[in-house]
Every structure is written in structure tokens, then in C-alpha cells.
Amino acid sequence: MIRWSEDGTDHTALWRSEAGLPPPKRVLVADDTLNADQAYRLACEGTALLWRGDFHNGRQLLQALARRIERKQPKGKGKASKDTAPASLTQAFHLHRQAQGQRARILAMLLIAVDADYRVNLRRAPDFSAACTEAYGPAGEPFVVSLRELQALVGAHEWRKKGVNIPALGATIHPHYGVFSPLRGEYLELLAQAPLPASDLAFDIGTGSGVIAALLTKRGLAKVVATDLDPRALACARENLERLGLAARVELQQRDLFPEGRAPLVVCNPPWVPAKPSSPIEYAVFDPDSRMLRGFLAGLKDHLAPGGEGWLIISDLAEHLGLRSRQQLLDWIAAAGLEVAARHDIRPSHGKTRDADDPLHAARAAEVTSLWRLRAA
Template sequence: MNPTPSISWTAPDHTAHQALWRSEAGVPVPQRVVLVDDTTPADVAYKLACEGTALLWQGDFQNARHLLQALTRRLDHKHPKDRKKSKASTPVASAREAFQQHRQRQGHRARILGMLLLPFDADHQVPLRRAPDTRQACLEAYGPGTEPYVASLRELLGLIGAHEWRKKGVEIPAIQGRIHAHYGVFSPVRGEYVNLVAQAPLPARTLAYDIGTGSGVLAAVLARRGVAHIVATDQSPRALACAQDNLQRLGLHPQVALLEADLFPPGQAPLVVCNPPWVPARPSSPIEYAVYDPDSQMLKGFLAGLRAHLAPGGEGWLILSDLAEHLGLRSREQLLDWIDQAGLCVLGRLDARPTHPKASDPDDALHAARAKEVTSLWRLGAAP
């Protein structure tokens, strides 16, 4: 049996059609599908999408992009007065509610815009007029194709954007090079946490563990700082492939051993580093696991297991933003209590203010919390 789900639709001549369904976001197969093209009015398309009907595009590719933009404008201007009122009247005390409403709006937006679908050939090319070459971008996310399929235009644009980011990479001064994030792997665009790891005093240069390595950026920083051997773990094969690619590009792969593991490798090290997802909320797609940590599971797991994996006199470096505290999703008291319960103590802390654009954007839905955000490197040790 083929584990990949399929999507079905009926052509104008009443013939039934079927293809594989792909969704990196884990969106269920649409149950209602209609064919649309260049003659379909945007208002009609918007109404169908809001009703839960998927729109399988048959026209010019660039016109499909125009339709997606039209759907976006209708979503953005649906309730302008309500949005202005919300921004003006939301008190700081309701930051948690603001975050929940923000996530709900994001989810609603994704559902509507994700209703515009495209056909793909088995080699990942879109068989429409004026379609770009989508083969490499899709190959990097989906792997080799086997047969024709259907996916959303919005997801395709995300794949293309990720492909371009992967080619260009992100310049990281601390590693004297660039990090090329693969699709679905968090890109180190927020440099303040990388700089903290580059500046903190090293307890030793013999061995370090990098827990949840992702793109491999922190392992690369430690290697550049002269740590002789680093064991970098991740439970995502996609992340491990990305880290391997980056370390080889930088010429640092002899110093770093990559291991597929949930948190810790066997043994102890004088330095154990972890940069878990910062916001304790439920991801709405597999890709969001780099940002959202449901019920702080990874954070609590790292703290609970750290003492057993620290060599005598060793340090655990926890890199964590306090955005969750300003959103009312986790308190500082909770964090300190988890540290204490794990038999750990705080040896010191380095702080940095974020410099990304959203931190200073007054129109951002979470601006009140972002304006107060501080990213910290917590130096933890075994409690006496």
C-alpha cells in the first residue's frame, strides 16, 4: 500500500482524476476540489476558499500568483477597523491572549491561502504556462519524485524561498563563513544568540556536546573557538544532513561528530550546549518545531538530564529568549524552579538584546512583548 495520501477531482468532461497529495505542513487532503483558471474572479475564488473548497489551478502560473496576492489582500482588509481597534486597545496584561489570537489568525490565513493548489509532474516541474523551474527546490524538500502530485502554491513559494536562502546562506562572523540552512531547518538569522556562544568563557576546550544542533551553527562556533571535539545531536535526519553540509563547507567536520539522538549522547562532557525552541506552544506544522516547544518539553528534558551528562566541574549552556515570559506562556519562577529541581545552579548569565526587524516594529502583533525581549546564555552547573 502507498502511504502517501491522494487527492481527487472531476474534470469539466466529468472524468475522475487522482494524484498524490503533498503537504510539508501536514495539511489534510482537501475533500472538495474545483478547477479554476485565469477566468475565475478573485471574489469567487475567495468565497470558495473560505468555504473549504480547494482550487486546483489550470491556467497561467503567473496569474496563479496574482490570484494568491488577491486572496491575501482580501484577508488583510477583511476587518480593518477591528484590527486597528485591537492594536490600540490591547493591554500588556493580555499578552497571552494577544499571542493566542495571533496564532489563530496565522492558522486561518494559512488555511485560506493554502487552498490554491498546483499540479506537479513526477520530476517536480509545474506543467503550466510561464512556470519557473521548480525541480531543485522541490527535490530538496520532497526528495526524488515518483509520480505526479498536487501541492499548494503557497507551499511551493516557501520551497522556492528556502532554496534561494540555502544557496545564499547567512553570514556568521563568529565562524568566519556562512551557514546554508536546508528546507525545514531553522536559519540562524538572529545573530545575538550565536554571539553569546562566541563570547562566553569556555570551561574547557577538550570536548563539548551540542544538543539539537539544527544547522550546526553552534557546533561550528565551538569548533572555531578551538574545542577539539564536539558531539552534535539532533533527532531530525533533515537537520543532521544540513549540519553535515555546513560543517564540510567550513572545513570543520573533522572536529564534529553528528549523532541522531533525542537530546543527549552517551557519556559526559565539560561543556553541554543547548538552544531549544524558545516559545512553549503547539506547532501547527512539522516545520514549526524549530520555534515552538509544546509544554517546554525539550527545555525541561535538557534541564532534567543535564547533570548526569556534565563532567565534574562542567557547565551547561542554555540559550533561551525570555519572550515566552513577556507573552505570559512561562514565568521566570518556573524556569528557575526547573533548574533547581534538576539539581543545577546558575553560575552566571550573559544577556543580549535582539536586533531583528520585528523587535522594533510597532505594527507587529506581538510588539509589546518583543520590545522587552532579552536573549540569555545561562551558565549552569551541578548544585553542591
């Protein structure tokens, strides 16, 4: 619960935070009379601002806070002095994550109260009911949430309506809130081109939006068993597969990694970077201590049919950042009783590979995404 005082009365409400942030201990009611400099100072000091002014003005205040944060952070290769420049890409990565976390904490200090029916009682506030229902389920009781998270709900709602075009699939995937969107298509190109070891059965480990399961069935797999721990991901995959007319050939299971049994093809696209996520959506990108990667490799041999292949789809970004070495990956493969039958590589084409102002540009520019075809040794 979150607590605050307003008009001489103490109030409490349910606190929502998808990032798992605790409710702020200090809450000040704020309106259009509060200027951006004051708001920034209070937010940096840990005081949350429960917005009671015009909704559009609140949104502009959030943008003003973001601009003040950016002015505090040097950008580009030439902006940092020799004394402040990171000594390595590993340090640059950790500093970047630290700055991202600090930015998220400050921006999360601007709060919005939402009624039990998902209405926001502020002047010029839009209708959030559809976006909130998709993310949180049916309306229940009033709550307080950061304006930034509320905007993320709306963004996810629009992505869900519009969808993401997947050229390798020849169709559109509609990601749900909290489920990673398959915006990077190069790994799907690898999946579409690699020679299939069999056409009767495949396992898709960590299905997410269901895009890999859909692509495998499009390639002719008679049946795919797709697993995920996240109920949101399973609901998202189910909806996408039904929309594509593929649901009858895909069995969805809520599991941590593998289903029971063996298959001639087992595919996994684990998070690529061994680091701590700061929100649920980041679990699709960051894998603490390479837990999912190591779990997939360790259990793969016991779930491969004789002569079968395990397809590991992973980027070498972690290697360029100094977070995991190529030798470490090869050692894990060997320790699991596996050998590399082949590897297919492709370079990513997303915008950050060309953004010299990105603090991690050197690593992104060198990045290669690979499909490792693994067999029992």
C-alpha cells in the same frame, strides 16, 4: 491521496503538505476566468482550487487572497476598539496564532499539480526541479501541493544557495528546506563570548543547521558531538560543516537530546516559546509544554563531566507573553539538581522589536536573550 473531478473524469494524486494538512475534501478546477473575490469566498468555505491557468496569474491570485485576508484583520495598536482589544499579551499571542493559522489554511487552498519529474505543466511556469529535489528527494510520482508551499520550496532553495552570513562565525551558513535558519545572531554573539570551561569536548543538543557546533569548533573545541532527531537537520549540518572544513571535529548523531557519556560543556538552544507548532519548521520556534527545555534540564546533570557547565540559550519572550514565568524556569533548574553559575544577556536587534504594528510589539520590545551557565548543585 487527493481526489477531484475534471472534464467528467475522476482523478487521484499523491497529496503533499509539509504542514501536515489533510487533503481538501472539496476540489474545484480553476483557471484565469476565476476572479479573486470568488476564489476568496470558495477558499474560506473550504473549497480548494486546482489551478489550471497561467502560472503567473495563479501567483497573482494568491497575492490577492492574502490582501483580502489582511483587510479582514485589524492592524496596529490604534485599530482595535476597546471591546475587541486583547485583555493581555497572552490573549494577543493566542489571537495572533489563531489568525496566522486561519490565514495559512485559506492560502493553502490554491493548489498546483506537479508531474513525476517535478515539472509543472502550466503556461509560464518556472523550473521547480532543483527546489523539489532538495526538499522531497529524487522525483517519483505525480502529486498535488499548495502553491504557497511550492513557493516556500523555491524560497528555501534560494536561501540555501545564498546562505546566511554569521558575523560571530566569520562565515556563511546554508540552511536546508525545513531546517531553521540562524537569522537572529544575538544568541550566537553570546555563545562566541562566554568563557569556555574546557576545550576538549562539547555536546551540541539539537544542532539544526550546525551553526553552534561550527562556532564551538571555531572557538577551539577539539571535538563536538552534535545531535538532532531530524534527518534534514543532520544532512544540513553535515553539509555546512564540510563546507567550513570542520567536519572532522564534529560527530553527528541522530538522537532525541543527549548522546551517551559526559562532557565538560553541553550546549542547547531549545525552541523559545511553549506553544503548539503548526508546521515542521515551527518546531524550531515553538516547544509544546516546554518539552525540549524540560528534557534538557532534567538530563543535563547526568551528562556533565565533573566541574562542567551546561549552556542554556533562551529568550524571555515567553515570560513577557505570560506563557512561562521566570520562577518556573528557576524551579525546573533547581529540581534538576542544577544551579546558575552565571547569566549573560543581550537584547535582540531584529526588525520586529521596532514594529509598533506588530500585535506582540510590547513583548518583543522588552525581550532579552540569555545564555544561562548551569552547573551541578
